[in-house]
Amino acid sequence: MADSNQQKFLLFFYSDYESLGIEYISSVLKANNIRTSLIYKNIQDFYASDAAKRINYNQVAKEICELNPDVLGLSLLTDTFQVNMTVAAEVKKLNPEIKVLAGGVHAGLLPELTLGFPQIDAVCIGEGEFSTLDYMQNFAAISNGVTPVLNGVVYKQNGCCIGDLTNYTTNEDLDSFPFPDKDLFYRQDPSMQSHYFVQCSRGCPYRCSFCVNDRLNEVVSGKRFRSRSPENIIDELILAKEKYSPSFVVFVDELFGAKKDWSEKFLASYKEKIGLPFLASLHPNIVTESLVDLMASANCWYVAMGVQSLNEKISREVLRRSINKEKLSTAIKLIRSRKITLQCDHILGIQGETEKDMVDALHFYNENRPSLVSVYWLSYYPKAYITQHARDVGILSEREIEDIEHGRISSGIKKVKSLHEINFWFNYFTFFPKWFIRFLLRSGLYRLFKIKSFYISSALPRALHALLNKRDWNRYYLKRVVMKKLNNYVFWSSMNK
Ligand code: B12
Ligand code: SF4
Numbered sequence: 001m002a003d004s005n006q007q008k009f010l011l012f013f014y015s016d017y018e019s020l021g022i023e024y025i026s027s028v029l030k031a032n033n034i035r036t037s038l039i040y041k042n043i044q045d046f047y048a049s050d051a052a053k054r055i056n057y058n059q060v061a062k063e064i065c066e067l068n069p070d071v072l073g074l075s076l077l078t079d080t081f082q083v084n085m086t087v088a089a090e091v092k093k094l095n096p097e098i099k100v101l102a103g104g105v106h107a108g109l110l111p112e113l114t115l116g117f118p119q120i121d122a123v124c125i126g127e128g129e130f131s132t133l134d135y136m137q138n139f140a141a142i143s144n145g146v147t148p149v150l151n152g153v154v155y156k157q158n159g160c161c162i163g164d165l166t167n168y169t170t171n172e173d174l175d176s177f178p179f180p181d182k183d184l185f186y187r188q189d190p191s192m193q194s195h196y197f198v199q200c201s202r203g204c205p206y207r208c209s210f211c212v213n214d215r216l217n218e219v220v221s222g223k224r225f226r227s228r229s230p231e232n233i234i235d236e237l238i239l240a241k242e243k244y245s246p247s248f249v250v251f252v253d254e255l256f257g258a259k260k261d262w263s264e265k266f267l268a269s270y271k272e273k274i275g276l277p278f279l280a281s282l283h284p285n286i287v288t289e290s291l292v293d294l295m296a297s298a299n300c301w302y303v304a305m306g307v308q309s310l311n312e313k314i315s316r317e318v319l320r321r322s323i324n325k326e327k328l329s330t331a332i333k334l335i336r337s338r339k340i341t342l343q344c345d346h347i348l349g350i351q352g353e354t355e356k357d358m359v360d361a362l363h364f365y366n367e368n369r370p371s372l373v374s375v376y377w378l379s380y381y382p383k384a385y386i387t388q389h390a391r392d393v394g395i396l397s398e399r400e401i402e403d404i405e406h407g408r409i410s411s412g413i414k415k416v417k418s419l420h421e422i423n424f425w426f427n428y429f430t431f432f433p434k435w436f437i438r439f440l441l442r443s444g445l446y447r448l449f450k451i452k453s454f455y456i457s458s459a460l461p462r463a464l465h466a467l468l469n470k471r472d473w474n475r476y477y478l479k480r481v482v483m484k485k486l487n488n489y490v491f492w493s494s495m496n497k
Pocket of ligand 1 (some may be wrong): 016017018019020021022024025072073074075076077078079080101102103104105106108124126127128129132199203210211212213252253254376381382
């Protein structure tokens with residue numbers, strides 16, 4: 001019989017970056033006398049893309065089992081699904097008594113598929129702060145065969161699934177959470193401390209076809225876009241300044257500054273009480289002079305802005321985003337004129353876009369000059385409208401959808417002719433004068449640069465931007481990439497002993 005009075009222990013495993021989701025859950029659990037800890041392996045991103053293949057999963061599982069948790073918590077993104085599933089399977093081989101609870105975006109989108117894996121005992125659907133608490137507080141009872149129905153968690157009991165797989169839970173009052181448990185990650189990787197990740201809002205009112213928000217706006221009942229109060233965020237940041245002395249603040253909100261009143265109040269208070277340089281993401285349609293002025297005066301150094309496509313028809317019909325080139329051009333000039341570094345995010349390989357569309361887009365960026373353009377090849381993520389549509393029109397087969405849903409592939413790169421030469425110039429154009437880029441594009445000479453190496457075409461220009469621009473978020477990223485490479489080296493060496 002499981003002892004209901006014994007303190008319960010949830011151990012998280014995470015393989016990439018810092019997860020605010022895990023930090024929030026951890027702080028709620030700790031406030032309720034549940035122990036948490038983290039096994040963190042800094043292995044999974046583009047810059048170390050082969051690292052996942054080189055992990056000694058058995059050794060990671062041993063590390064987990066040595067800590068003997070009641071529950072192993074996994075946070076699943078599509079890109080990290082396979083690594084997590086393999087770790088969980090290895091843990092189960094060593095100690096089947098450890099229960100595995102999976103949450104995160106991928107688990108929320110595909111709860112049934114996730115729970116279908118024998119190594120998964122329970123799945124959290126949606127925001128996990130209070131549902132995880134519910135699960136842990138009922139853990140002893142569940143282990144003893146009782147079957148309480150929980151809000152937001154579905155678990156296996158004697159071959160049945162207990163709970164509602166369609167109930168995607170969200171929290172209305174974001175101020176009700178304790179501040180995220182930063183120490184969980186900072187203890188493992190102190191270099192994270194210099195850039196404080198904070199979230200002011202959850203959700204996004206837009207429904208771009210390639211984004212998780214499209215699906216979530218469909219399945220979530222109630223309000224999807226919610227903000228914390230300015231006071232609550234400022235209190236967190238005051239504490240963060242005292243405790244960690246960060247040099248930069250990163251607002252991870254998908255859409256910063258969506259509400260005018262909120263922005264005015266928050267940014268005035270931020271300027272007065274915090275003042276640290278910061279990064280935020282804007283949608284081109286909400287950029288106004290007053291918002292940019294407020295942000296600049298509050299010490300905004302870096303804006304990331306999703307543009308994605310400059311073909312207005314394709315943007316509207318395929319991406320389900322309205323884009324207006326004139327408005328965009330004004331937004332770029334406005335942000336740059338306030339000395340804020342501006343990164344425009346752009347997707348290549350969108351269904352229907354031709355080489356001419358990509359060249360036209362590059363012409364536009366060349367004339368309007370954001371500080372840099374961050375290019376991605378279209379990735380098909382599970383349950384996104386664009387993915388369903390691609391299946392309906394025969395771009396993706398059923399087999400490929402299955403692979404995507406199992407985190408085996410997400411990239412659509414092979415769905416279009418890979419234009420490495422265009423990719424190269426999207427990354428490099430800002431280092432050259434406008435006339436030169438015009439000449440390259442008009443003469444077609446850009447085609448000579450078919451450079452396939454990710455490091456040369458993408459990583460190197462990022463590093464150059466970071467080195468040339470003192471007010472740059474990429475500087476931090478560069479530092480972390482170097483650290484990550486070194487860490488990985490140490491990690492692999494220890495694994496191979
Ligand atoms: C900030 C952010 C980043 C940051 C930090 C990522 C991180 N590890 O958190 C950076 C910039 C590094 C990043 C990078 C990428 N990201 Co990103 N990112 C986000 C963003 C905007 C916010 C994430 C966040 O902090 N949310 C706030 C916390 C509180 O929410 P949460 O993490 O979902 O956690 C809650 C629940 O999911 C659940 N939960 C989470 N974990 C667990 C674990 C357990 C055990 C339980 C019970 C519950 C639980 O409870 C949590 C609390 O409520 C999301 C958008 C979104 N809607 O999620 C995209 C998002 C997660 N990113 C996405 C992608 C695709 C990427 C990239 C691949 C993009 C790219 N091409 O470069 C990379 C690589 C990511 C990787 N390998 O980890 C996609 C993922 C889609 C998918 N199906 O997996 C998202 C959803 C955006 C989108 N377009 O749809 N990203
Ligand atoms: S604006 Fe950004 S976060 Fe919002 S739905 Fe579109 S891509 Fe997603």
